Amino acid sequence: MKAVNSISGGRTSAYMAMNYPAEMNVFMLVCIDDVRCKPKDDILVQRINERLERSGTIEHGEFIATAEFDKVLTTIFDLEQAMGREITWLRGMSFDKLIEKRKMVPKKLARFCTSVLKMDVIGNYLYPRMDEVDDVKQLFYNNVGIRYDEKERAKEGDDRFVTTKIHNGYHPSGRNKWLKATWGVANYPLIEDKVSHVTVREYWKYRTDVTFSEDSNCIGCFWKPVQQLRKNWEDAPNKMRWFAEQEKKREEDSWKNETTYENISKLGLQKDFYFGTGSGCKAGYCTD
Numbered sequence: 210m211k212a213v214n215s216i217s218g219g220r221t222s223a224y225m226a227m228n229y230p231a232e233m234n235v236f237m238l239v240c241i242d243d244v245r246c247k248p249k250d251d252i253l254v255q256r257i258n259e260r261l262e263r264s265g266t267i268e269h270g271e272f273i274a275t276a277e278f279d280k281v282l283t284t285i286f287d288l289e290q291a292m293g294r295e296i297t298w299l300r301g302m303s304f305d306k307l308i309e310k311r312k313m314v315p316k317k318l319a320r321f322c323t324s325v326l327k328m329d330v331i332g333n334y335l336y337p338r339m340d341e342v343d344d345v346k347q348l349f350y351n352n353v354g355i356r357y358d359e360k361e362r363a364k365e366g367d368d369r370f371v372t373t374k375i376h377n378g379y380h381p382s383g384r385n386k387w388l389k390a391t392w393g394v395a396n397y398p399l400i401e402d403k404v405s406h407v408t409v410r411e412y413w414k415y416r417t418d419v420t421f422s423e424d425s426n427c428i429g430c431f432w433k434p435v436q437q438l439r440k441n442w443e444d445a446p447n448k449m450r451w452f453a454e455q456e457k458k459r460e461e462d463s464w465k466n467e468t469t470y471e472n473i474s475k476l477g478l479q480k481d482f483y484f485g486t487g488s489g490c491k492a493g494y495c496t497d
Contacts, residue, residue, distance in 0.1 A: 212350040212396070213335065216288070216296060218281035219425035221399070222354030223288050224409045229398045230294070231352055235334070236285050237327040238300045239276045239427055245447045246274035253282060260298035264334065269302050276304055276429065276452075278445060280422035287419040301330040304427075305455075314455050314464050316431055324373070332373030336392045351393035358405045360397070369395040428452075431464040435473055442474045449474065 212231035216222045226234055238257070248254055254272060261267035275282065289296045307325055308314055315322040331351075340347040351371055355362050370391050377388035398404075413419070424433075428441040429452030442449045453470040456463050463469050 210347055210350050210394075211340065212352055213331075213393070214352045215331065215354070216285065217354065217425060218277065218284045218422070219354070220413050220421055221356055221406075221409050223284070223419060223421070224404070224412055225352060225354040225399055226288060226296075227292060227412075229352060231350075233335075234292070234294060234296045235331055236296050236298050237330050238272070238298055239322075239326050240270070240272060240300050240303045241274050241276050241448075241451055242270075242303045242305045243274055243447070243451045246445075246451055248274070248279045248282065253279075256286070257282065257298065261300055264297050264299050266298075266300045266330070266334070269300055272300070273303075274448075276427040276448065278422040278424060278428060280420070281425065284419060284421055291416075291418045297334075299330050299334050301326050301333075308455055308458075313459060314462055316464055316466070320431075322427075328371065329373045332371065332390070332392050333376055336375045336390055339392060346392075348391065349393040350396040352396050352398055354399060355397050356399050356405055356409065357403045360400045363397050363400055364395050371395060429464065429470065435465075435468065435476070436479045438470065438473050439476050439478055443478065 211233070212229075213233040213235060214222070214226045214229065214231040216226050216234055216236045218236065238261075257272045258267060261272060285296055285298070302310075302325075304322070304326065307322065311319075311321060313319065335349055339349065348370075353363075371393040372389060372391045375388045375390045375392070377386045380386055413421070424437065424441060424444075428445050428448050429438065433441075438449070449470065452464065453474070456469055456471070
């Protein structure tokens with residue numbers, strides 16, 4: 210089976226991409242439509258749209274902004290140069306449109322963001338590219354950057370098979386046709402080789418060719434501790450404002466059960482908190 214590396218922009222998945230070559234490397238870009246959050250570098254925006262054009266996923270819209278720190282965007286370009294191999298940029302619908310469609314923000318009991326904005330996106334891209342042997346489609350090994358010290362996040366047994374909703378043409382009426390298809394099996398090379406947090410940190414400690422954001426994944430992810438979210442209000446106020454505004458659009462809707470993001474912005478900042486631990490998404494695809 211062919212292997213594909215799922216890259217998030219954090220140190221761990223970047224380590225995996227550098228040390229476990231695959232036939233394809235993909236980065237799933239989570240987009241938001243708020244121009245207040247647009248990167249200041251217009252050339253960077255242009256480069257990203259060129260990559261989305263190349264992958265064919267710009268059909269979902271041109272890139273305006275990401276729900277992650279902008280540093281992640283330059284990390285992906287840095288990593289590509291360090292690897293000497295191309296990284297394919299993918300995007301689906303914007304986060305704004307997904308929330309409007311579901312009429313709610315994602316939360317721990319309704320965590321649909323990763324499956325729609327990442328897993329379905331990569332599935333729709335890879336499914337037509339699966340090899341066939343005797344009319345049987347060959348699954349991809351989907352390498353996921355989960356370390357040995359967080360192996361409880363890895364899928365097991367049949368749950369390792371990745372099944373997503375695949376666009377499969379159109380009905381005569383013009384409506385979309387969908388197919389529930391299995392396109393890959395989750396693979397965890399870092400767990401197999403017992404690669405831990407210490408190994409990853411040491412690997413990047415003295416390298417200057419790839420730089421990373423101190424906090425990875427969506428800056429307002431509901432899996433993040435309250436103090437990390439409070440810190441992100443300091444570092445990216447416009448993006449955290451976007452997350453807070455999504456709650457206000459729907460009565461009694463919130464990313465976290467215990468509080469709102471507006472309330473989090475008013476908390477004191479705990480200086481001794483260990484910041485920059487990522488999101489720890491239980492879906493297994495948002496990794497450091």
